[in-house]
Amino acid sequence: MYYDQEISSVFEKLRTSEKGLDSREVEKRLEEYGKNELKEKEKVPIFRLLLSQFKSILIAILIIASIVSAILGEAIDAVVILFTVFLAGILGFVQEYRAEKAIELLKSLTSPEAVVIRNGAEKKIPSTELVPGDILLLQTGDRIPADARLIKEYNIKVDESSLTGESVPVQKTPDALPADTPEADRKNMVYAGTAVAYGRGKAVVTTTGMKTSFGELAGLLGTIERSRTPLQESLDKFGRWIGAATLVIVAFVAVLGVFSGFPPIDMFLWGVALAVAAIPEALPAVVTVGLGLGVRRMVKRHALIRKLPSVETLGATDIICTDKTGTLTQNKMTVEGIYVNGTVLKVTGVGYNPEGKFLKGSSEKGDSEKGDSEVPEDDKNLRVLLLGAALCNDSNLYKEEDRWKITGDPTEAALVVAAAKAGLEKSELDQKYPRLAEIPFSSESKRMTTFNKLEDGPGDFLDSELVAFSKGAPEVILGSCTKILLNGEIKDLTPEQKQEISEQVKELANQALRVMALSFRPFDEGFSPEKVSSGEIPAEKVEEDMVFSGLIGMRDPPREEAKAAIKTCEDAGIKTVMITGDHKVTAAAIARELGILKENDLTLTGSELDSLDESEFEARVEKVSVYARVYPAHKLRVVKALKKKGYVVAMTGDGVNDAPALKAADMGIAMGITGTDVSKEASSMILTDDNFASIVSAVEEGRNIFKNIKNFITYGLTAHIGEVLIVLIVILGWQILPLLAVQILWINLITDGLPPMALSVEPPDRGLMKQKPRNVEEGLITRREIVAGLGLGGLIASQALILLVWSLDNGFSISKLQTMVFTLVVFSEMFNAFNWRSDKYSVFSLGLFTNKALVYAVLTTVVLQLMVVYVPFLQFAFRTVPLSLSEWGVILALASTTLISMEIIKYLNSRKSADQKEYV
Structure with missing residues (x-):
């Protein structure tokens, strides 16, 4: 190669x-x-992208239901069902329209x-x-x-x-x-x-x-094919479950009815009514709108979602694979440690802002600055060291629109910034101490040397008018030095001092600092720098007998928020894995400082990864916390291996190198400021502030979105189960239809409409980020949802049966009976909506008005139902009749038991949890 x-x-x-x-x-x-x-690659035509939005099982069932309704003459039902399907499809299409532009x-x-x-x-x-x-x-x-x-x-x-x-x-x-x-x-x-x-x-x-x-x-x-999100899989699974349940119910009613002597055509119509009752027509649209509202909230928390179903994926994330540079770190080389005059100094200040102090004290990371003494800017040894760092340098520091910026190599720029913190401005120094000649850096010499005129220079620091300043690899600089600057005087460099300096180089390197050594050499007046430039005097002749001035350690520092964010992720059961192109020692040190690399965790380089076959790597992948010196294929291999183990994987990154892994991950997270357009287009989410800590907010929002989706689906499930039970029991027991198909559809639309959208903006429960990631295999419908649906659905059906018996005893007409049952189900579901703000906490402990959107949604639904009951043309459309005050009293008394019963259950569960904690 x-x-x-x-x-x-x-x-x-x-x-x-x-x-x-x-x-x-x-x-x-x-x-x-x-x-x-x-x-x-061949572009996907727009019409195919639009059609792809209608592939889910639930959508297919709804389209079939609309066709059946149209054939049976229920045109209004058919139109409303198709409208909800079309709305869900269009919203998804708009979100994904610009999704595949990475290669462009x-x-x-x-x-x-x-x-x-x-x-x-x-x-x-x-x-x-x-x-x-x-x-x-x-x-x-x-x-x-x-x-x-x-x-x-x-x-x-x-x-x-x-x-x-x-x-x-x-x-x-x-x-x-x-x-x-x-x-x-x-x-x-x-x-x-x-x-x-x-x-x-x-x-x-x-x-x-x-x-x-x-x-x-x-x-x-x-x-790389973008994998389907857990929510998409859950919705399809839910659709299959609903579809199977619907077919079973319809077949059961039809067969049982025919055997009981009812006309087959009547049984078919009742079966259709049951199918309409069972199928949540508005669910796709409501989930889409709920996700959209979640997206708006996430933008305020610096997370921009590109594909709607990806919103809740973060809530299920087990592992976040993150790049180091610019994601966990600031992407600004900064001098943090200096070894001068036999002492280690800490340098404060971050980035390119030339504000900071030089502190003498403990060199251990994380130590407080309390008790450290500040080294004055005019300290002779420090001044000579930083003077050389600024003069033997081709980078510059400048201010533009209140922001400090650099030109040139970031490593050299870090030295210029450090000198500026001591009042040594490079632009002024270059004019005051002009460069007469230089020996440029090369990969062979591993050093750079400049010759500067110090005619009006530092006086008692350096008495000569011509001084050579060198900077480079510590072993090279130290090897060329025979003297050392100590306490403002040039002294012979002893073997013991050389050993001490070498040990200090190792110590700084172990702290993830990139170490550079500096030296200088005064020359007599007769020396000609031009002879060095022309090659008349060999470089090695002037780069010897140097005076060692010190060591400077620098690094790209971690973001201040990153450590706390990683700890929060750990508390939430999410593992953070660093994947970087940086060197192993540097990556491991940063990871250890941030809390990513634990005692028994492994660190792998790209070369070590290449030496492992798939089975060997899969056996180790769960133990690896840091990957260093890796390339795109390595990142992609890591993501695939973790996904194969069953983990939901998020990948953060900003470079082109991250794009394949971003696309392959369950959740690709790109940086919005430093990220390349390629990484953004390959991602599912973009952090608008490039802050790893924003991922924590996004994870919490993702978890809350899924919690809210499950709650409003459970809320809707109670209505559908209640309707099915009411129709099934009354048809078989009384041979009458308690709800018309258009009334059932209205119930579905208004109960699956505004209240679920309001529930989708419910804030997170207490302790949400102390829970482990949810199991993506459990889907939207678990035992909890089924028990709640059957329990509350059964309660609503019981309410309707009590109302039915009371109505028949009072000789009410079928129209009034149907109106009362119709209204009871709507009002019972409005009480039920308050139940599902949380499945753990009482609505009264949450505060009735802390979710004002739900209050407005319930009031709007109540007004709409009143219009259906009392407005003449709506009475005709929905086959309703007016109700008296006494009838309203019975309806509200029965409907309120939906809220009362759930409050009792929550109270008993909270007492049980408290007793268990006390016992433990």
Whole structure:
């Protein structure tokens, strides 16, 4: 794969040279390899997307019911059923219209033009015309248009965060690497879609189009099918349950009636009435609207839902797989520790804001700053260290619209910010102490050295007018030093001091800090820096006998809210797993600090993951809390393995590298600010504030939404069971129809309409986030719902039978009897609506008016029912007659027992729970 071969071998294999390809060879290769572009998958036509909204079992049953109603002449019933079905479908279609654009957005990340060498001359061409073997010229700011092997570099650094998730630009080298080098560490390769952050270079194109790293991502996205959400599965399961129950009931009534001597046609009509009573016509629309209301609430909590059924998936989430950079951390390199003058200092302040203190005290993480003494800005040793950090530096810090921003490498910028905290502004220093020459950083030297004129300089700090400042890898800098700055004086560096410094490097590294060492060397007046630039004086001659000035440790710090959010997730039974492109030691240290990595948890790298077969990995996957140095295929493999184990998996991320796993996860969560468009389009949810802590709010909202859906479905189930029992018992016992089909449909529409929507905005119960994730296998209808439905449904049926007997004893007409039963069921369900604000807590402990939407919904429903009973043209449509005050008194007395009985049950259950806790 070219990275493990010498450049001459790469040229030979690709049949090219530094002069590039000629035009004839380019044409041949374009025919052979095709254009350097990403192929789009076939788009789903709009009409197919719309039709897909009507595939559920419940929708199919409702459509059949509407057809049967139309055949039997019940046109109003048929129209109303079809309207509810159409409404649910349109709402779902609107939400999913823009769901599949990931590959189009991948195309926008590729460079439109490229500079190449062809026939020995530089030429700018469209990037689509690149072919393997082209010689590519790269410079700062360029977006790399294809995968390529570096053949020359001039201090080139590439920002690969969009591909690997690593926040620090990668220093590249043209040297051949060992064959077993992991993909993330192949520093002689540059990849399509990444960008040159610093320097320049020359590379030979190795792969183009769909065979590049970005192309493979596009291929992964195209083959991944988004799995159905638990809610979709539950609704289908509920639909099948309702459908089967309906068929059984209809068949039972029809057969029993015919054997009892009733006419077959009458039995068929009664069967249809029962089917209408059993089927919750408005359920799809109500669930959709309920989810929509939940989406609006989640936006206020910084979570934007892209697909409605995904709202409740978070509530069932068992594991959150999260990227580190920019998600758990701030994506801003920050100096946190300094070793100078034999002492460790803590540096306060986060990000690029140059405000902070230098504190002398305990270096242990998490220690309070109480008791730490502040080091003054004019401390000689600290000032020399930070002066070198700012002058031997090509980054800058500036303020724009009240926000501090940087240019250049983030690691170098962190040094500039630290110097600014001590009052050393880089822009002023560059003018005051001009750079006369430099030895640039290279992958071989692992250091950078500048020569600065200090004619009007720091006086007693450094007496010389010309000083060389170096920064780089600790082992390189320390190896070049023979002296050390201690207490403002230059002294000989002893072996013991070197050992102490080396130990301190390890200590800082173990704290997940990236460590950089700094040194300086004063020169005599006669020294000529220009001779260094021209090569007359070798670099190694001037980068020796240096004076060690100190160590600086920096990192991308965790978000302040992340630790508390992870703890809340843990309390809620949700495991957090870090998946990052960063190094193992850094990732493990951050994970341990955040509470992700526990004592017996495992950490795996991408290479270690590759060495495991599927069975070995599946045996370990539940124990792994951190994955480091991974690539897209690894992330996807982790998500798939966890899902195979039966877990509901959420994946957070912001880069292109996260897109396949985001799409494959049950819940893909993209970052709204730093996230790429590709990751957003592949996700189910977007965090608008990029804050991991917002996931906790979203989880709580998701759990509450599902709780509310179950409650209002249970509420509706009692009405449907009650109606079925009333019709079934009265038909078989009295041979009369207690409710007409249009009345049953009206009951279903108004009881399954406004009250459930009001119930969907019920706030979370106390302790909701202390519960474990729900079992997705249990579905919407469990033993709890069946018992509640049968119990309260049976109670409503008993109320109707009492009313029936009382009406018959008083010689009421069939129309009045039907009106009274009709009204009783509606009012009983209004009392029942207050029951299902919570299945645990009394409505009086919650407060009658804490859910004002429900109060308004019940009052509106009552007014509508009064209109049906008393408005003449509605009386005609619904076959109703006016009721007297005494009749209303009987109806309300019976209906109120629905609320009273449930309050008694809740009270007894609360007493039982209290007794159990006291016993324990």
